[in-house]
Amino acid sequence: MKKIYLFCLLLGPMLSFAQSKSIYGYTPQSASAELKWEEQFDGYLKASNLDSWMKRLAGRPHHLGSAYGKANAEFMRDLFKSWGFDAEIETYQVLFPTPKIRVLEMTSPQKFKAKLSEPALKEDATSSQTSEQLPVYNCWSPDGEVTAELVFVNYGVPDDYEQLERLGIDVKGKIVIAKYGGSWRGIKPKVAQEHGAIGCIIYSDPKEDGYFQGDVYPKGPFRSAAGAQRGSVEDMPIYPGDPLTPGYGATPDAKRIDRNEAANLLKIPVLPISYGDAQPLLAALTGPVAPEKWRGALPITYHIGPGPAKVHLKLSFDWKLVPCYNVIAKLKGSEFPDQWVIRGNHHDAWVNGADDPISGMVAVLEEARAVGELVKAGWKSKRTLVYCAWDGEEPSLIGSTEWAEHHAAELQQKAVAYINSDGNGRGFLFAGGSHSLETLVSEIARDVTDPQTGISILERSKSLQLTHAATTKNKKELLAKKNLTIGALGSGSDYTPFIQHLGIPSLNLGFGGESESGDYHSIYDSYDMYKRFKDPKFDYGIALVKAGGRATLRLANADILPFDFKSFHKTVNTYLGEVTTLLETLRESTDVENQLITEKRYVYAADPTEKYIPPTAKSVVPYLNFASLQNAVAGLEKAASQYSDVQAASIKAGTNWTQLNPSLYRAEQKLLSDKGLPRRPWYKHTIYAPGFYTGYGVKTLPGVREAIEQRNWEEAQEQIEIAAKSIQAYTEAINAVSSQVNPAGVSGGK
The missing domain is CATH 3.50.30.30 (Glucose Oxidase; domain 1)
Known part of the structure; x- marks a missing residue:
């Protein structure tokens, strides 16, 4: 009895804390209801499902175009249907x-x-x-x-x-x-x-x-x-x-x-x-x-x-051309059926692919199953949920890209956000995506418990950052920081066509860092390998279900969609500082190198008997005019601050944002360039792109940054102006929303 009493004493403050939690984009009443539904969602989750589904899906090789790949798609389609989703296989013919x-x-x-x-x-x-x-x-x-x-x-x-x-x-x-x-x-x-x-x-x-x-x-x-x-x-x-x-x-x-x-x-x-x-x-x-x-x-x-x-x-x-089997499962929204929250993971592998991608796919399946259970219990999704199991990711993001290109116009009208995952393992939460969703991710990380340590996955991720902090000052800053900093998205998984081609706000979520191994893209990426060395009890699979599920549920039912433009401004301002510093550093290093070459003082610290070609002098680095970009970022800061005030007042007043929410999720499309990036017009986002010579690795402000790195000064100046115009358009979209809401938080629009 004493143990139970002590537990209750400890639990009481925790329950009180949970009831007092706020959720960005939710009124206090809506947040309270949402947290209760999330607690119920967690109660449905079963690690045994992830285990059995992995054994089934990774039971045989299932690459693009394979017989078992088709069988897996049909198996998942039928699962989605059994949970109450309208599910189908959408097939493409691909090389x-x-x-x-x-x-x-x-x-x-x-x-x-x-x-x-x-x-x-x-x-x-x-x-x-x-x-x-x-x-x-x-x-x-x-x-x-x-x-x-x-x-x-x-x-x-x-x-x-x-x-x-x-x-x-x-x-x-x-x-x-x-x-x-x-x-x-x-x-x-x-x-x-x-x-x-x-x-x-x-x-x-x-x-x-x-x-x-x-x-x-x-x-x-x-x-x-x-x-x-x-x-x-x-x-x-x-x-x-x-x-x-x-x-x-x-x-x-x-x-x-x-x-x-x-x-x-x-x-x-x-x-x-x-x-x-x-x-x-x-x-x-x-x-x-x-x-x-x-x-x-x-x-x-x-x-x-x-x-x-x-x-x-x-x-x-x-x-040869082969069929590409995408599984698309929809749960129609009760209030806003034309606003889609999209959740995806790929199902194809190079061989058996237990880790990559089935460990992520089974988490998405369990998430969808738990959503189905919520619906049976009376929960309603305001917005339409779209669960996707992509084929052909391994060869070149084929399934997601072809679907996104095929439905581009509809997606740019309806897609609130795309939430992606891929392989999953033990360790720390790794999150990347549109920085306007950084607050959403931070609050999710606050509310999900790490299965190994018992602390929140937010605190565990911060502890990882602390171990890598270079100075005491950096450590103090991390300790004082309440939010999680998410990464920028380059490429390498199925978010690419959504964010970088269509301008749909996107996230990529997963756990890892303590399950590294050498099975990647080999025949040994198997159920046996995963159960021995990766996540034997699927504890972190369930953690991914909780994190991904909260992202889906919160976007589905938010009163005001949780886009935090102040977070986006802070991030873009950092990128602006990086590219201006990059130019300055390049100028200084070029001047020093050219002086050493001129004075024949260039030292090569290697075996002097080996053949060596002295470097040639490089062209002088000019001064570029960043004024338009700096002014655009300053304008974004003002607009983001004003919007934050308006949003907070609206939450307090309980304003109905039905007419305004679509403008929030379509704002990211303003960051696209009609012409796309130089020499690769398919990539249109002016803030995030995979690097021309990094592949998966991201380049931020890519047009500007890569032109400087390639010493193409004319192109760099052109890209500065293009990035400035896209940020100005994004700012105008934010201001247009704020102008329709008066300071008291009452909608001034129709």
Whole structure:
């Protein structure tokens, strides 16, 4: 009895705190009701569902176009229907090449033929399904047969080629071998091609992805010598999706361009290999010893070449159209059926894909099931909920891109927000997205408990940031901070077409950081691997259901949609400071380098006996006029502050914002540029984009930032003006909403 009494004493203040919680965009009465429904939502959740669904969905290989991929789509469609959703499979016809011939061999100074295979393991039940598995390959590599000397190029990113140039090493006419890491894989052959290479090999070095990190599978979770990483090398920073239908949906009757016209397809053959296959190739290289930062963990001396290792690479593919099965499930809104809250995760994998993507997909399924239970209990969603299980994400975000392009006009009218997840594991909440939704995410993180520590996932995420804080000042600032800072979105998952092409506010949610391993895109990304090393009890799967579910529920029933424009202004102002500092830093470093070159004092700290080409002087960095952008950001600050006051007064007064909410979620579309980004017009967002040479990695204020990095001063000035105009249009949209509400919080609009 004493224990129960003590528990009640402790619980009482907690209940009182819960009842006093506010939710941004909700009146106190609505917030109280919402929190009760969320508590009921949590009560429905069962980790056993995630477990059984993962075992089913990851039971066989299910890549794009596969029989089991279709079976999985049908299985999920039927689940959604059983929970009360109007569910269907929306099918597209898309290009998807699979290998016919794969040969990699060293012809001199000795003979060696790469195995290019991953062995089945008795500890991994699904690893033996060889007849259904896609072999190790890079999707979208062209057909080709080349023989040439080999050159080691580190990660194969632009900076590495600058180092090669300083060493007097030219990759023209050569085959390059690059490590995974440092950038997205598709950037490596892209940059190699730009430098004249005729082939590219990508391998997983054990330093980043193997025994250097810990015990390898099956003893531990890390990549073994035979493990290899499949993956796409489509130039997705140009445009994602089906390469034959750029900008429009790949319906059966869609017009398709010739494959040779597709700007996002490479021209040189590319192949991924294991570090077991890579070691003999790298060991046969001579030439300069690789710089220390380039060296991996193989038991060899890393040389750059070129040669004397000469390799023969031969690849051929079946370039066929296959069906792409998107599962679309809708629950019609009771008050605003034409306002859609969209929740998505992909269901296709390179092989069995228990971690990537099924760990996220099963969380989305459990979320939808719990929503169905809420409806049975009397809950009503004001806005329409749309749950999506995307196909074809792995090759190039195909399912989501084709659906978004196909329904673009309707989505730009109706989509309140898109909430994405992907693979999930143990650890910390990682969130990225539109910064106007930062307060929404912070409040969700405040209200979800971390299953391992018992504190909120907000506090646990802050603790991770504290461990990485560089100074005591940084730590004090983090401790004083109440909100979570979300990241900006680049690419690499299904949010891309929504935010960066259509301007739909988007979020990407997931847990990780304590379940890293080497199963990524291999046959060992399996149920057995996941249960042993990732999230054995699906505790963090349930945490994702709670976080994603709250995002969906709160957007569905908010009185005033929870867009915090002050958070967005603060973030954009930070980006503005970064690009102005970038220009200043570039100017200072260029001046110093040119002076050293002029005075012949440029020091090269390496072996003086090696061939070395002194650098040439660079053009002077001019001063750019940031005034229009600075004025636009200042105007945004004023508008955001005014809106915040109006919104708070409206919440207090209980104002009906029925007519105004659509203007809030469509405001993000004002940040799109009609022309799109230079050399890649599919990407239209002026604030967020994947980098031209980073792939997944984000570039913020991308038009301005990349023009400065490429030293294209005329383009940089043009992009400053374009970004300024988009922010001004966004500001005007916010002001238009504020002007329809009087200071007392009573709507002045119709």
